Amino acid sequence: MANGTYKSKGNFSYKSLEALQEDIDKLDLGLKLSSNFDVFKNKITIGEHTIPNALATHPMEGGDSDSIGSPTDLTTRKYENMAKGGSGLIWIEAVSISEEGRSNDKQLWLKEDNWQEFKKLNDLIKASAKEAFGDDFEPITIIQLNHSGRYCKVNGKPNPIIATHKKPLDDRLGITEDYETVTDEYLDELIEKFIVAARLSKKAGFDGVDVKACHGYLLGELLSAYNREGKYGGSFENRTKIIKDIVQRIKEDQDCQGLLIAARLNVYDALPYPHGFGVSKDGSLDVDLEEPKKLIQMLSEEGVKLISLTMGNPYFIPHINKPYDMGKYTPEEEVIFSCNRLIEKVGTLQKAFPDVHLVGVGYSWFRQLAPYVAAGSLENNMCRIVGFGRESISYPDFAKDILDKGEMVSNKVCISCSKCSEMKAKIGTCGCVIRDADVYMPIYKAMNQ
Numbered sequence: 001m002a003n004g005t006y007k008s009k010g011n012f013s014y015k016s017l018e019a020l021q022e023d024i025d026k027l028d029l030g031l032k033l034s035s036n037f038d039v040f041k042n043k044i045t046i047g048e049h050t051i052p053n054a055l056a057t058h059p060m061e062g063g064d065s066d067s068i069g070s071p072t073d074l075t076t077r078k079y080e081n082m083a084k085g086g087s088g089l090i091w092i093e094a095v096s097i098s099e100e101g102r103s104n105d106k107q108l109w110l111k112e113d114n115w116q117e118f119k120k121l122n123d124l125i126k127a128s129a130k131e132a133f134g135d136d137f138e139p140i141t142i143i144q145l146n147h148s149g150r151y152c153k154v155n156g157k158p159n160p161i162i163a164t165h166k167k168p169l170d171d172r173l174g175i176t177e178d179y180e181t182v183t184d185e186y187l188d189e190l191i192e193k194f195i196v197a198a199r200l201s202k203k204a205g206f207d208g209v210d211v212k213a214c215h216g217y218l219l220g221e222l223l224s225a226y227n228r229e230g231k232y233g234g235s236f237e238n239r240t241k242i243i244k245d246i247v248q249r250i251k252e253d254q255d256c257q258g259l260l261i262a263a264r265l266n267v268y269d270a271l272p273y274p275h276g277f278g279v280s281k282d283g284s285l286d287v288d289l290e291e292p293k294k295l296i297q298m299l300s301e302e303g304v305k306l307i308s309l310t311m312g313n314p315y316f317i318p319h320i321n322k323p324y325d326m327g328k329y330t331p332e333e334e335v336i337f338s339c340n341r342l343i344e345k346v347g348t349l350q351k352a353f354p355d356v357h358l359v360g361v362g363y364s365w366f367r368q369l370a371p372y373v374a375a376g377s378l379e380n381n382m383c384r385i386v387g388f389g390r391e392s393i394s395y396p397d398f399a400k401d402i403l404d405k406g407e408m409v410s411n412k413v414c415i416s417c418s419k420c421s422e423m424k425a426k427i428g429t430c431g432c433v434i435r436d437a438d439v440y441m442p443i444y445k446a447m448n449q
């Protein structure tokens, strides 16, 4: 059935696996279901690092740093909960590599002055996991390095730093045609800032760094800078040059030796050409994986063997990025199609790149049925690791429940209500308002007063 023509009963309403399978068949979706939860016990070895199981927490920006960008009690509490939750891969949220590149004044920011605070955070994650699961259990930690680009804010006010104009996004932000794009010199210097942050990440003890290029942030925006002039725009090689240069420099850097280099990449922006990456050039919004494949190939050749894939722009079209039941608008397409796009396309790419370990996304909406969808993906080689985003803040011990009890329980799951996203957009600080209500409901209520 064509995407968008199917109308479900509304919010997530699957009472059983059979009902979900019925819709998968009826709608001819690529989702696979399996009850073989042994696949979550798969260990993944990349170089000298071993991820002890096939479950990951996706990065979730909490906007809860102190004034100089260091983790606070709220930050450490979140990661302690995740560490005790049993995921083999803990992908730390977006951390800014520069002051002007922050998404808000409470975004984590790693620098020479505070790397010890990040070391404490990493030590806490490792120690908490060991305390919960024994000395042999050590989750792999990846820190996501980012520049927020057009979504930078200073003193609570937008301060867009753009690589190229994109009319649909510019209009939303009030960016006029004469607004200046960053210079090539700025981008040259940015490479150095990523390297400094990677060195500090290594000193702080993280196992790896994520050179983030997704969700409309600066490096993600450059992927579709078709109309930008100079060495960072135009051709595929130019648009991906900054990522390649950063990866090569980290690889060569003496102070970064042993760091696992990872990336979180958008493989579909859902914006029409020339504004979006991974989109057909015929003006439609059809997915076109030709360039994402070239990008993964290039990164793989550079030694990047752990890649988390994602889609969309959370500020513009959030349903593509995090399929929801309740949100700012009602999408044209049913939620299950949005999940299917994320899961199936990652599957296509995993099959095309057997030597790269892809982290899949799009599972939180399936609530207590998510482990079956996730097991189906792993069993069918549609990703090597399954990542959970919202679930990791609503239900941080989802991995433990899946591995020990063989289930995710319905009264702990994320209900995809978008309240955490609403908080992130309005005040920066966010968490799960529903399942972590003691802490976040008061903040949510105060925000809406």
Ligand SMILES: Cc1cc2nc3c(=O)[nH]c(=O)nc-3n(C[C@H](O)[C@H](O)[C@H](O)COP(=O)(O)O)c2cc1C
Pocket: 058, 059, 060, 061, 062, 093, 094, 144, 214, 264, 310, 321, 322, 323, 361, 362, 363, 364, 365, 387, 388, 389, 390, 391, 420, 421, 424, 430
């Ligand atoms: C409040 C919030 C914060 C997020 N922060 C980040 C982030 O820091 N970095 C990132 O790559 N993705 C971020 N995401 C996206 C998630 O990592 C994930 O891709 C998305 O929620 C879809 O996965 P899910 O369906 O399991 O939630 C965020 C999502 C939400 C809702």
Ligand code: SF4
Pocket: 390, 391, 393, 394, 413, 414, 415, 416, 417, 418, 419, 420, 421, 431, 432, 433, 434, 435
């Ligand atoms: S507030 Fe909690 S339940 Fe609602 S979408 Fe966010 S994580 Fe899920």
